[in-house]
Amino acid sequence: MAAPLPFRDINVHASASHYAFSSPSSPSTPTLVIDRPSGDLRLQDDKMLGSKRVSSIAGILGMIKLRLDKYLILISKAKPVGKLKGHTIYKVVATEVLPLRERQLKDPDEETFVNMIKAVIKAGPMYFSYSLDITSSFQRQSQTDITVPMWKRADDRFFWNKFLQTDFMDFRAGGTTRYGFRQVSGEQPAIDPYILPVMYGMLEIKNASVKGHPFKFAVITRRSRFRAGTRYFSRGIDEQGHVSNFNETEQLILLNDDDSRGLGGYEGSGGYQNGKIGGSAGQEVQVLSYVQTRGSVPVYWTEVNNLHYTPKLQVRAVESAVHAAKLHFDEQIRTYGDNYLVNLVNQKGREKRIKDAYEQLIKILVSTPSEGKEADRKTSEKFDVIEADEVHQKFDRLHYVYFDFHSETKGLRWHRAKLLMEQLEQPVLSGGYFRSIDMPGDSYGRVEVRNTQRAVVRTNCMDCLDRTNVVQSMLGRYIITRMLIDLGYLREGELCEDDAAFENLFRNMWADNADVVSKSYSGTGALKTDFTRTGNRTKMGMFNDFNNSTTRYVCNNFLDGPRQDAFDLFLGAYLPESAAGNIFVDNRPLLIQAIPYIVAGGVFFILVGSFTRRDLEANVWPLRLMMIVSFLVAGGCLRFMWTHGTLFVKWPKLNPPAHLGLQDVLSHAEEGKKRKE
Structure with missing residues (x-):
């Protein structure tokens, strides 16, 4: 029952x-x-x-x-x-x-x-x-x-x-x-x-058709409640094996799923709860499902906000994260089977440290790893692949694939992102997707499982947002083409994007997904969604990305601290009943607190002095002198803020980060306060 x-x-x-x-x-x-x-x-x-x-x-x-x-x-x-x-x-x-x-x-x-x-x-x-x-x-x-x-x-x-x-x-x-x-x-x-379980994330359901064959299309993204938070205050992995910004995205095709039918599937029993599956024989609901995941690089790393556009990157020794990474991947393998780890960070510049740390970790986890590089006509290093020669132990089910996304697609060559799909095609086909059909007349709504998904593609970039969204939508398009071919709706060689109406629906649903995931983590919609929505990178899209990047800068430095506190409170990462004192009081020295207001006052006086009308006979030197003083004071304060940016970031109060750089700056500021007192 x-x-x-x-x-x-x-x-x-x-x-x-x-x-x-x-x-x-x-x-x-x-x-x-x-x-x-x-x-x-x-x-x-x-x-x-x-x-x-x-x-x-x-x-x-x-x-x-x-x-x-x-x-x-x-x-x-x-x-x-x-x-x-x-x-x-x-x-x-x-x-x-x-x-x-x-x-x-x-x-x-x-x-x-x-x-x-x-x-x-x-x-x-x-x-x-x-x-x-x-x-x-x-x-x-x-x-x-x-x-x-x-x-x-x-x-x-x-x-x-x-x-x-x-x-x-x-x-x-x-x-x-x-x-x-x-x-x-x-x-x-x-x-x-x-007791009602609630999911946080994205869910869209649309009626669709391809070549006259109707079906229901859905995209569901589930955000993990573990290590949830905001972009720069939640990075990497924790000691329990949970990674930041972990999301599971499921793409669905449902056949014969008429909204007027009674309840079917896994919940059919008891009154309205056990309404028998509607529809005549041969019209049972079929479900085709494919799951992808995304999550932060599973080592101990962080970026320390300091008012600069690119914060200071800190990466701890990879060996210290091995135990936590084993916990993480043990769960991933038990849940999804083989894991294809697609890493999209840059292989040059500051992101290279994250790439190297990830690859070093996989080499530790995988027994007798073999590393190979695959080249094509236009680039000498398209992919780095790390996997075991033979499967000897559990973590040999990890398969690492590196793709330098920014390098390959620079100059608006977005079609080259499909090179990664060529690399993943065989693993995706062998991993399969889930397919079930309702058992006709079953009062418990049980299903007959025709096929299961035995592998998952886990994609990441630095934030697991923008580059990741592009790759996941590309993979989603490939697998839905495969599903429609298996259903007989398409012939081999045909593509789902050949149907313009469905392609438009598909692109917009995945772009909506990108925006929801991005907003919950970074505070803004996703970047590069013009490519997801239209298939082309446009100048207007790049302008929108500039606006979003600017907004992210403001959010990440001045708004995300309270947002991180709110997540920690809601999810139980902080228990307020044990708190004492005034938690949200600003304990910085008064002069430090006053500096932004001094800057604002100086800028205001300069603007007023520059645009206020004056009598021709009035003496302007006192005003000009005050404007020069205001300019020098505001400039000096701005330079101090830029040099000691960590003091002016809006940090979380409930679980303050243990960044070494922040603690040093706060200690120096506190010492200066005591000396003045």
Whole structure:
């Protein structure tokens, strides 16, 4: 028997002593009660008296304990964005944060924490389904046990609100249920429908066709909750083997997936939960799925913001990262099979250190590595390939492929990016893709698996954004052509891009994906999306890239510190209940804090003095002297800021980075402050 699914409708009742949650469509299920202000949970079989219905909600995102109080985070509004196999997918549109204390204690840090939570939710595209586990790829879904509650089946990496659900999951493991006057302790499976897994990332579903053959096309990108953060404050790998900006992107073709059909697939059981698969024999839903991943280079490295456009790069000894890299790739191999590691960083300049570190790491992990270079007519070094001569141990399933993306495509020669596809063609074909067909009449919605994906392409550049997006969309186009040929929609030698309408849809969906992934990490849309959307690099596209690069500079130096704090708070990387003192107070010396204002004042005075009208008989030398002084003072302050840029970056406050350069500058500044005192 399938486990009950999350409630689609929840009523909220409130009183001075508790919040109560119940589902009007399931009146026989217990009421979830959260006591105020303690936050203790209990299930109650009878109706709650003395409470007033406040509203109806789409789901409970979770509960978090901040410095002074606990807060419930409710999904107050969600909008449907499409259906997959009859399962409606929703996007979180609005949330409500409810304090457990009836009379709030005023504290500036507490208000800052609450605003951070709201900022993460507002900025992040979050999706969920009541009947489909969208945190898992369709291949993983086909291997799960439907008798287990959805939140237990969810992929731990992409269960974005898992930390917020900790109280509910702990209660499930051993809470108290009240039946009339009798209380029963132990496991509480009745709370399962209140636990709703939410995914952070990108999800688009479109109806498409190629050569008159209709199908549904979807792209889903899931962002990992581990080591999540912003561009320069989250780089490389951590000791648990989690890498920054790790995303899994799944590209889907669904056949016979009529939105009016009943639920099909992996969730079919129980009332609306077990509606039989619609459609006549021979019209069962088919799913074709291909998964790619991206993630930061898995060594210990970082870039220290210093107000320069290119921050200072620091790379620790590769040997120190071997254990963490083994943890990372062990998970990747268990999850995806063989890993083809496509590295797109530059082989010259500052990025060369990252390239060398990555290659050194792979040589350590792979037994008896053999290294080869492949050349063509126009370049002497197109690819570096590192892999084992023979498979002797687990990490020999790693295959490293280097492609100097910028060098090969410079001068708007973007067609040369396809050279990488030629290198990857055979591994991609041998790795295959997932394909399943619904079993007709199966009341549990099980599927027959026709094929599985046995390998994954893991792509990275420095940020795992712009170059990575171009390569992943190129790989996605290749695999969908292969899928359509296997389905008989195309003949060998034909390409999906030959259909102009589908090509336009494909390009725009992948460009949307690029923008979402980039915005969540860097603060702006992706670069090079003109190539993704049109297939050509344009001057207007380069101008837009300049605007985005400028915005990234501002975000990364002056806005990303609070954004990183918000991620750490939301995901549980920082626990505020143990915090003491004024966390967000600026502890820099007062003179350091004043320098940007001095610069602004000097520039303002120069502009006013330059454009203000003056009488012809007025003495201008005092004004000119003041303008010269303002210019010298502002120039001196700007030079100081440029020399000691780390002092003026907006750093995270909750988990401040342990960059050696930053600590040195702060120490010198603090010593100067003490000497003056």
